[in-house]
Amino acid sequence: MYSADEQRGKLGKVAYLEEWITKVTPLLAGETAFDVTFDWDESEGVPGAFIIKNYHHSQFYLKSLTLEDVPQAGRIQFICNSWVYPTHYYNYDRVFFTNQTYLPSTTPKTLVKYREEELVHLRGDGTGELKEWDRVYDYAFYNDLGDPDEGANFARPVLGGSDEYPYPRRGRTGRPPTKTDPTTESRLPLLSLDIYVPRDERFSHVKMSDFLAFGLKSIVQVLVREIKEFGNNTPNEFDTFQDELNLYEGVIKWPKDLLDKLSDVVPLEMLKALLRTEGEPIAKFPMPQVIQEDKFAWRTDEEFAREMLAGxxxxxxxxxxxxxxxxxxxxxxxxxxxxxxxxxxxxxxxxxxxxxxxxxxxxxxxxxxxxxxxxxxxxxxxxxxxxxxxxxxxxxxxxxxxxxxxxxxxxxxxxxxxxxxxxxxxxxxxxxxxxxxxxxxxxxxxVNDQGVHELINHWLNAHASIEPFVIATNRQLSVLHPIHKLLHPHFRDTMYINAIARHLLLTAGGLIELTVFPARFSMELSSAAYKSWVLTEQALPADLIKRGIAVQDPNHPRGLCLLIEDYPYAVDGLEIWSAIEEWVQDYCSFYYSTDDSVQGDLELQAWWKELRNEGHGDKKDEFCWQKMQTLQELTQTCTIIIWLASAYHGALNYGQFQYAGYxxxxxxxxxxxxxxxxxxxxxxxxxxxxxxxxxxxTSQLQTLLGISLIEILSRHASDEVYLGQRNTLEWTSDTEPLKAFKKFGEKLIQIENQILDRNKNEGWKNRFGPVKMPYTLLYPNTSDYTGVGGLTGRGIPNSISI
CATH class of the missing domain: 3.10.450.60 (Nuclear Transport Factor 2; Chain: A,)
Known part of the structure; x- marks a missing residue:
């Protein structure tokens, strides 16, 4: 028991989960509730945190703790949502705080040390290889893409830390270097998905089941290097467009020589899962929306151009x-x-x-x-x-x-x-x-557009650029901090999907190099694009103005006038942007009444400094960043982060199969x-x-690999949490932010209805096009499909989760 002092509150008596031994828990993933009785000295005030120690032999996921009938407070909610490993894995106590929100300057004195120490633990000491139970958020260069021990063809430059190859930082794993090149991190076995990210950043059981069910580990099998050259030189081609259409509406017999080659390295059951075979070697994919109504409308000039606005x-x-x-x-x-x-x-x-x-x-x-x-x-x-x-x-x-x-x-x-x-x-x-x-x-x-989409606009500007924000937020902003609570839902699963991407897709010889035209120079090309990256230009209005698509107009409701009035991405996007901006403004204004309060927030300023100097350390130039001295700069920054992680990524990701599946x-x-x-x-x-x-x-094998990949990446998980939603209703105890969030959700529903109305208006030709495919990629999807998932082609998840 700690002695009471000004900045560390007194601990109550030790309490235990009741009926831990006798209660039957499910064998598969599921929720179980336990009772616990706390003996608390009322003179110490209201509990603000609790320490938990796991003496069980395995880890468990702690979702929440609710205290009932607390004197002076009534009901107190602790939102945990964290994996707790056996106590011998930690050299410190696991602390969880109430769902109350405090700036550093308003934190109760009894919680100050706990708040500070928790952040120290999350930063780690920058040494050693990190293990699954470690809770360390740290930075590293992209030095894990090559495998020089396999030969010069598999060596790749380190991205980040140089003027030649600047790049955002990734999460550190601490794996040892390769034997051949001490600057390159060694790689895990190809089929391993056990890549270190903090355990709370990994997929949920439901998400992982969805992910594996659609065959990612099976797809990886065809990347085994024994068949790489075979894939490049396969004599098999599509002879007619009907051969391609047979992938969806008929059957295609897989070439026997390819099957024989694959069967040497791929277990039969996995091969069947990948190739969708049962007996006869056949494949069949869902029908991409772009050819559902008309098999050849995609060839028209109008559709070619329309997809620049609504593709x-x-x-x-x-x-x-x-x-x-x-x-x-x-x-x-x-x-x-x-x-x-x-x-x-x-x-x-x-x-x-x-x-x-x-x-x-x-x-x-x-x-x-x-x-x-x-x-x-x-x-x-x-x-x-x-x-x-x-x-x-x-x-x-x-x-x-x-x-x-x-x-x-x-x-x-x-x-x-x-x-x-x-x-x-x-x-x-x-x-x-x-x-x-x-x-x-x-x-x-x-072909150019696809490469730029995948490597720059999708991967770099969303996935890679957001990861440093995930890391810095966990390192510098306490869970009690209002900006942590605001941004945290928009970081769900991002570190883990990025880690998987580096391991399987972006690596030397990976799926991206096999299926996208820059091949082994793909990541170098995205590094070159990062040289011109500016955070403030990622705001949708700033982007449209920079591209000359819009001009500022104070008389317009949006403050902007679009030069292409029928530009579905911009029209829908500006409505989503405005809704996010209003929500962020309402939220931040509740906690920061003046610009001085922004400047005086030590955690916020440390967060911002680290993002500039560490997370995006190759982009330290002042013109790339807000100065973070005013409430307006704070709200604009948070709006950009949420926009990139939700709507921007949704617009570029979830239409991939619908357009490029063919x-x-x-x-x-x-x-x-x-x-x-x-x-x-x-x-x-x-x-x-x-x-x-x-x-x-694209060749036949590259086509099959590409379709398999984007079918997975275009799917919403069945446990998706969409913009305007939270997976925990009591994420804060503050009433005004909860009201503002409810208003935000209601605004998104209005936007949904407006999008549906526009899609019914035949005057807006770019919303439908010759392929008769309505534009729904920025349809928020706040309620209709929650819990369904799949290839819906609609919906804005909160985060870059796939």
Missing amino acids: MNPVVIRLLQEFPATSKLDPKQYGIQNSSITKEHIEKNLDGLTVDQALKNNKLFILDHHDTVMPYLNRINSTTTKAYATRTILLLKDDGTLKPLAIELSLPHPDGEQCGTVSKIYTPAEHGIEGSIWQLAKAYVV LPNRPTISRRFMPETGSPEYDELQSNPDLTYLKTI
Whole structure:
């Protein structure tokens, strides 16, 4: 028992769980309630925390503790939601606090030391390999992607800690270095999912069951290196679009030579689970929504353009403000990289406008992947990939839809990158060889777009950028802190899904390198993109303004005027953004009455300093960050964090299967260059354009791997917690924040209804498109599907949980 002092309250008498031995607990995961009787000296005041010691032989999950009939307080709730391991695993006491909320300066004196010491335990000492019972949140570079002990082909650069390869930090595991390279962390066995993250950050039993049930561990089997070269050189191809459609509406017989090869390294039962076989080797996937109503509407120019506004990557298109488009690449290193698209290429399709008139009237837009891809293109194309750096110019028509005008495909100059590019321009055509070439040109654009989506907009800007916030929040903000309570639900499962991604998907030879066009240079490409990352520009309004899609308008209800009025991602997103912003403003204002209270919050300032100097330590520049000196800066920062972790990630993740589950619509790799006149490929294009298209895009094995992956990643878990919800109703004892949160939920329901109404309005053509696929990726889904999960294509989870 501690002696009472000013900052450490007195402990009551030891109490025990009653009927621990006699109560029958379920063999499988489930909840069990126990009684406990506390003997408390009323003169010591109201209990604010309790210490628990587990003398059992195994860990248990402590959900909550409720004290009834407490003098002076009545009912006291302790929200725990934590795994408690046997006491010999800890060299300190496990402490849990009430659901009351305190700033550091308002914390009862009797809890101050407990509050401070708990944060010290969570930070650890920065040494040693961390084990599952450790509760340590710490930082590390991305030095766990390569496996140099397996050979030079599996070595990868360390991301983070250098000007050449800047990157956000990941959670530290402390594994020893490889034998070959002391800067690279050794890897776990391929099939192990026992990657260290603090135990409370791992999936729940329900989530893990869902995750494994849909075959991730089975998919990993096909990544065994014995079949890697086989996969790259398989003679098996899709000969017709019907062959691809058979993956969903019919059956496809898996090639016997592939099955024989797989069966050497994959247990039969796992092979059946992956390949969906029972007896006959067949596969069948759910029907992606993009081909449910019309099997070929995806090939139209209107749908190609619409998906830039309402597809799975609606965050790249921008206003074209100068013509021709210019490059920001260093001309000393890359020569002149400006666009070769001329007025003559596009004016014939400008609906009577000149280029100057279209520019002046904000009618021209561009999907520009040129500068992102070009620096890596020589290396990428030295592999089996044959890709281009692309620019696509589009016209905003009077009916609100976009019309592609020209596509530029560029390669580095054969005399060297410093000499600039060799570019070819393609314009729309519907028939004959010109129509077939145009379809291929659009495919090369989508290959770029898929890589940028997966590696930059999805992984880097959501998954990787949020992880340092998860770590810093647990290290510097007590569970009693209001900002911890605000942000914690938006960090659920993020560290663990990121750890799995590093282990299985992003690693050398992993699924991303096998199925996305930058291949082994994928993570380097995302590192290059991080050089221009600025936190404040991740706010949706700031992003839209930066891309020229919106202009500030104080007379507009949103404060912004969209130049593309029928832009589903932006329209729905701004409503969600405003709802989050209002909720955060209401919440933070309750605890911070002045800017001085923000400046004087020691935990908050330590959190912010660590995020800048440690978590995003390669981005210390002041212009990247708010100064965290005002309430407005605090609310804006928290709004951005919640937006990225919930709505932004939801819009980019949960439509993957619906759009890219059918690879002809969203190819991830191009394996041949555009056919040249007089070549055998050109002759084949004339005689069998579909076969040429299929031979150019993602191969059969890569397609099967890719579909298997995104089917898993596009699923909502059955225990998903959506925006506007909490998995614990009594997450705080403060009445006003609870009322504000209820108002937030009601606002989200209003937004749901508005989205449904817009999707019924045939005047908004971009919400439905030729594929007849309503835009629901930013439908909050606050009630209808809770507890269902699956490939719903709708719903905004609180966090980056898959």
